[in-house]
Amino acid sequence: MTAKFKTNSIPNLNIEYRPLELEKEIREFWQENQIKEKLMEFKQENNNGITGWVEGPPTLNGIPHVGHARGRAMKDLRYRWKSMQGFYMPFWAGWDCQGLPVELEVEKLLGVKNKRELLERVGEERFIQECKKAIMKYQRAWVEVDRMLGVFIDQEKAYWTYLDDYIEKEWQYLKRAWDQGLLEEGYYVVAYCPGCQTSLSSAEVGYEDSYREVEDPSLYFKFKLAEDQSEYFLVWTTMPFTLITDTMLAVHPDAEYAKVSVDNEKWILVKQRVEPVMQELNIEKYEVTETVPGKSLEGKKYEYPFKDIVPKQAELDKHPLVHRVICEDFVDVNTATGVVHLAPGNGEEDFFAAQKRGVPVFAPFNDEVEFTADAGVFSDIFARDTDEMVVEELRKRGLLVEVKTVKHEYPTCWRSHHKLVWLARREYFLRTEKINEKVVQAAEKVEYFYEGPKNRFLSFLKEGKPWCISRERVWGAPLPVWKCEQCEAKTLVSSKRELIEKAIEKPQGHFELHKPWVDRVTFKCEKCGGTMRREDYVLDTWHNSGASPYARFTKEEFEKYVPTDFLTEGIDQTRGWANTLLLEHVILTGKSEAPYKAFLFQGLAQDARGRKMSKSLGNMIEANKLLQKYSADISRFYMLRKCSPVDFINFDLQELSRRPYQVLSTLYHLSRFFLQNAEFDDFDPQKYTFEWAKQLNELKNPDLWLLSKLQRTIEDYTTRLEKCEFNFALAVLEDFVIQTLSRLYVPMVRKELWTDDPETLGRRQAIYATLHHALKTATTLFNPITPYLSEALYRKVYRRLNPELPESVNFESWPNPEEKMQNKALEEDFQTILKCVSLAYSARQSAKLKRRWPLNKVVVVAPDKLCKALKDNEELLLELANVKTVEYAQTMPEYVSQKDWVSASENDFQVVLNAQRDESLLGEGLMRDLARRVQALRKELGYTPTDVLNAVHVAELEEENTKLLKPYLKEMAELVRAKKVHLHISCEQVEAEWHESQLDEKKIYVSIS
């Protein structure tokens, strides 16, 4: 044995795979050597193309949890993969800084209950400062997650949606809308909390626990038909006060409506509800006299009863469309009467129905939700408090049918739990419904990878609702519209410069594009000379982030990178960023084009039991905490491997540390195994190449087979990545590492490597060349998923063998499958061999013949084609099956008897093994048994695989066994890497440290030194 066998030190490649240590080391390496920065710079200068990218900015109102981490892993996957493919991708961060979520978070921090208290106690200026402080705090948490997770996003180039430059560019979108007549003032229905005296966003309405069981009036009333004084519409509501703002009745166009005679009147309601409603109203005597389709009721005028006490309603009544019946699909014909009264000033659907038809919206409310003078006798009363008055007025007029109370689920304010009220307020809109056709067309051209999210997005877009972009809040991009106090003329500014030029008094001191600074600027009206003041709104924060493609880049960059090739965000962004990006881009460019060519909507993260992660359930897994305890590589692998990216992931920490560890650990140990052997033989990857091996004819079938499998792996993996099937992509890679490499290839060549015979050095170098290529390729393919492990192996194995390689795996190019290395026929042959071997094992097991015991003969009964595959690889077959000879046959030979042979079969494939063992086979088997025990002992006593033992002593073997063993002692010495093996009758013969061991239920003693 050479001295080299004693060197087993592999610097920094620990015998155990310890990802946390390794990742820390690599993080430091990246940091010290500026790898992230170098990569970005390098690709900017040297690329084969550009793939655009805009970061979907996380809202800085909280800390990231595992769901966010998953999203970031997918983005980083894209970046590393595309970079290796030779693309330049501007992977720059971005932060969503403004809006209600941030305000609410800061209100909480300041201990303020609502907006009014906020303005009184804190004031706008200080509030803005606090908001900025808060976002900086959260941003640090996000950056830390990116750092730990190994996300190579460029934080230096991050965009911040609250900065003046950004807001100016956002204003340019509005300018485009303004010029096209798409930006308008109008009414919009918002949820309003009477307790907090503030409007709520739709997101707040949807907060968990906001739906509560409440008690409300259940009111049946009737409206008289104008054309026939004996006919009435029967209507039900739980909000009597909305009768004050009523302007329409709605029926379902396709439903059948009945005229029911009750006393001397005819009531109209949907046919299928006649019986239950009459039962509920305790009316026994009634008769359906006629049925008519809902459609036929359209346009009927009804007598609005409160014209005398609500003066504005008397005026509205003259409008040709007011107080008439309309047809709407949203009318529910399975509850109440199937006739719905509509109050566009107090309901969203009502509002849209009115807007669609040009029906005026009646919303006589002040800021405290009290009725104004327009509501006549109801003025100055809080809206909800008029319920009883309304009922009384109906009773007076003989229109009340029944009033009771009802318990039902109803949205309440998430803070104060007051019942919410919907009411129309003056707001600003983007009339996106006017460009809806273009928007939908643009969206249809986009690749979504999965049908579900695509349908969801498109069907949402087809609703084509106008977009209310104004918010009555503080911390947001200001709406740049100034309105004349006198003549109500409006003007829109689109830059800071324009604003300052127009200002009557130039701003002094600190000035930024936020409240309260912008509010102090007034203009002189060009039309009438009056004073123009800013409309006191900020923009919807979704408008803010939706402006990012134009706002975050320079003009040149925008031309180059937008539309981007690919974007990805959570499925919750269908109505959010994905939507606003699209709308704003269509407005900006006037083209039916989305700012992205492909969009992957990701599923969100849930807990191990499939429940939504929420603060109240306490099941939130914070990304920072996860990454302190668990490996980033393993987490990334787990999150991408477990399920499809569109599926909701049930995040389970126990699962995380099982299979994913095993896979990565196997890759680690394979690499270690390779390096250990390769270094021993001074393998030089630049010298011992395939070409070299091929010329010397040293590449054998197992190598060719492995290389062929590798090509298929590269191809499948890349295709799956292209299709965003990350989970399947990783299954392909996992299979290559676990099955192809670890389970099959290494055992095929292990024996050839287990020697230092100079005669076979060439063959060993050929194996190293093969392993080197396969493992290095796998390491490269893993890089987008497990950047730490890939980088570590790249440096400690491949760069160690060839210091001329680039300093980081990220500079490697993406492998391409090479057709000439593919060999389908060989792959099929190997499938046959492996099947045959597996059957042989199965047969052995049934006769309790250990695999390490050599057998004399195997007979394979199989079709010709299969036998040929075996014959071509006979040496391998014998080695793997551990038999001396093989015979092939079409039918079972006669000499095969049940007594001496064991068999296993599958379909047309039968394998029979000769179970008879002569003395020589018994001896060799015994030797292998003993060798196994010595090996176990070596490991136990801390010897490394390449250490050479001086002597191995075995004592107290039975006499017969000693005889059988004698001829194999030399072979055994080689197998266990010992200079000599000694046999003794009893332990006492030699002074040694004996270790007891079992051999077929008898005690023996082994000692090594």
Add this chain to the structure above:
RNA sequence: GGGCCGGUAGCUCAGCUUGGCUGGAGCGUUCGGCUGAUAACCGAAAGGUCGAGAGUUCAAAUCUCUCCCGGCCCA
């Protein structure tokens, strides 16, 4: 209440487009085996009313309908 997605082994997921032979894989459990790269791996066992019901069909996890449960979004 509406729309979308899902329900297959103890757990996590394939299979369903285009119906067809005993419904798969991994993890976990038990037993046995292999192994000086490995927390790998191999063999066997236990474990399934393919959410429920109905329909179409010679034949349904797969197609159709109804219902139940979970999730998401919207009311």
